[in-house]
Amino acid sequence: MALGVRTLLLSTPRTTGFSARRAFNFDGLKSPSYILSTTPALSLSHLTHRYGERVAVDDLSLEVAPREVFVLLGPNGSGKTSLFRLLSTLIPIQSGEASLFGFDIRTQAAEVRQRLGVVFQAPSLDKKLTVAENLRHHGRLYGLGGSELARRMEQILGRLKLTDRANDRVETLSGGLRRRAELAKGLLHDPQLLLLDEPSTGLDPAARIDLWRYLLQLRDEQGMTIVATTHLLDEAERADRIGIMHAGKLVALDTPAALQASIGGDTILIRTADPAALAVAINDKLSADARVMDSVVRLEQPAGAEWLAKLLASFGPQIQSVTLGKPTLEDVFIARTGHRFFDEPTEEPDPKKKKKRTRQ
Numbered sequence: 022m023a024l025g026v027r028t029l030l031l032s033t034p035r036t037t038g039f040s041a042r043r044a045f046n047f048d049g050l051k052s053p054s055y056i057l058s059t060t061p062a063l064s065l066s067h068l069t070h071r072y073g074e075r076v077a078v079d080d081l082s083l084e085v086a087p088r089e090v091f092v093l094l095g096p097n098g099s100g101k102t103s104l105f106r107l108l109s110t111l112i113p114i115q116s117g118e119a120s121l122f123g124f125d126i127r128t129q130a131a132e133v134r135q136r137l138g139v140v141f142q143a144p145s146l147d148k149k150l151t152v153a154e155n156l157r158h159h160g161r162l163y164g165l166g167g168s169e170l171a172r173r174m175e176q177i178l179g180r181l182k183l184t185d186r187a188n189d190r191v192e193t194l195s196g197g198l199r200r201r202a203e204l205a206k207g208l209l210h211d212p213q214l215l216l217l218d219e220p221s222t223g224l225d226p227a228a229r230i231d232l233w234r235y236l237l238q239l240r241d242e243q244g245m246t247i248v249a250t251t252h253l254l255d256e257a258e259r260a261d262r263i264g265i266m267h268a269g270k271l272v273a274l275d276t277p278a279a280l281q282a283s284i285g286g287d288t289i290l291i292r293t294a295d296p297a298a299l300a301v302a303i304n305d306k307l308s309a310d311a312r313v314m315d316s317v318v319r320l321e322q323p324a325g326a327e328w329l330a331k332l333l334a335s336f337g338p339q340i341q342s343v344t345l346g347k348p349t350l351e352d353v354f355i356a357r358t359g360h361r362f363f364d365e366p367t368e369e370p371d372p373k374k375k376k377k378r379t380r381q
Contacts, residue, residue, distance in 0.1 A: 060123045062087045062214050062246040063108070068117035070103050077103035079269035080117070085262075087122075087213075090240050090247040094257040094350065095266035096362055101250040102142075104266075105218045108248070109139045122213055135163075138212030140203050142219040148192035152183060152202045155191065156209055163210040177205045181235065197228030204235070215239065217249040221256055233259050254350045254362065265354055272357040277350065284348035284356055287325025291318040291332065292341045299339055306335055314361060321352070 063085040070078040078100045085091045095101050106112045107119065110130045119126040121133045146155045153174065160170040178184045181201045191199060200223070207215060220236070221229040233256070239245040249260075257263050258277045265273040265280070273280055293299045300311040300318045309328075311320040322328045325345045333340065351362045 060087075061085060061120075062089065062122060063091075063248060064118075064120045066118040068104075068107065068114070068119055070107060070112070070115050072103075076269050078107065081269075081271050082117075083264055083271060083274060085246060085248060087246050088240055088244050090237065090259070090261045091249075091264065092257045092260035092262075093248070093250045093264050093266055094252070094254070094354075095250075096252055098268075099266040100269035101252075101266055102218065103269075105216065105250050109137065109216055110134060135210070136213045138207035138210070138215040140207040140215070140217040140220060142222050144199065144203070146191045146199065146202055146206065149190060151188050151190055152178070152194075152205070153187040155202065156206060159206050160209050165210065173209055173211070177208055181205050195228075196223045197225070197231065200224055200228065200232060201235075204232070208239075212245075214246040214248060217247070219251055220249050221251070221253060229256070257350060263350070265350075265357065267354070267358045267360070273353055280350065280353045281348045284321050284352050286321045286323035286348075287328075288346050288348055288352050289320050289322060289325055289328060289332070290344040290346075292316075292343070293318060293339050294341070295339075299336060302336065302339075303332070307331060314355065319355075321348070321356070 061084040063083075065084070066082050068078055068081045069076065081100075081104070093101050093104065103112075107114055108121075108126065110126060110133060114127045122136055124132040124136070126133050146152075147158075150158070156174050156177075157170065160166070160173065165173065174187075175184075178187055181204060183198070183201055183205060186194065186198060186202075191202060194202065200220070207217075215236075217236075220232060224232060236247050236249075237259070240247055249256075251257055260277065262274065262276050263280060264271050273283075275283070291299065296313040296316055296318050300313050303309050303311040303318065303320070309320050309322065311318050313319070320328075329343060329345055332343065354360070354362045
């Protein structure tokens with residue numbers, strides 16, 4: 022029976038000197054020792070990746086601390102998927118440096134893979150196999166077997182509430198259960214860092230809440246570091262810190278609250294028959310920084326309620342409707358890039374897809 026094609030294979034012998042059990046303590050006896058280390062869980066320095074002339078990841082530098090939930094937020098085409106491929110060792114690093122718990126991703130890929138759990142956006146489970154069969158095959162790729170593999174399978178299935186579905190074929194599971202099975206597979210070898218690409222893909226709202234509740238439990242109870250990519254704004258707000266990506270660059274990096282506070286005021290949206298003319302008039306008369314976006318006049322100002330009074334007093338006949346709100350992560354994205362979050366449908370290149378030849 023064929024295994025899922027997105028399984029990371031190890032180039033090391035079946036026995037290794039590393040025991041990831043200190044990183045993911047199933048028995049919950051004590052906190053993992055690596056949490057006390059000053060070594061970053063993930064460190065990137067001037068990381069750059071190109072597909073031909075196109076720059077997918079552009080001079081990106083950041084650090085993720087142990088036991089941190091870190092989310093890379095950005096629309097399609099922002100560089101998240103390319104960065105995910107680099108961090109998961111699926112494609113080689115072209116320029117810059119990247120390390121995971123001090124191990125160089127370029128030159129020490131085998132050591133990195135032992136410490137890294139990966140949950141892909143695309144399904145990686147064999148649908149014709151049962152949940153237990155998928156886990157068993159995956160465990161053997163990491164050198165696990167016998168009673169040790171059985172023990173880990175029993176514990177991870179129990180923690181993810183999959184014990185009663187262990188002997189069900191994957192194709193019979195709901196989307197939420199399949200995602201939990203994917204997570205079980207990524208956690209089976211006790212990784213120190215869990216890397217997830219768009220973890221809520223295909224999940225309904227209730228399943229998304231359950232998934233993120235468990236990810237936060239991994240951080241709080243097991244001391245695990247979580248790094249995820251997403252294009253969902255509400256999902257990113259659950260993170261300890263967020264890195265916002267645009268056109269391959271890291272344009273913002275901070276906690277969700279700090280990023281929203283960086284806007285410096287409330288967001289005011291005005292609908293009018295002639296947005297461009299009204300924006301110019303507001304800027305000339307009130308010395309504001311009004312901009313037109315999606316046929317709506319937009320400005321950010323402290324004490325937004327007071328500004329509403331000014332706007333209505335000066336331009337009341339021209340205003341069809343006005344909305345006042347607190348800054349959101351989309352407001353942060355707009356402020357840093359000048360674009361709306363969902364304006365860019367471009368997909369990132371997939372190096373596995375071959376270009377079609379055209380006949381002359």
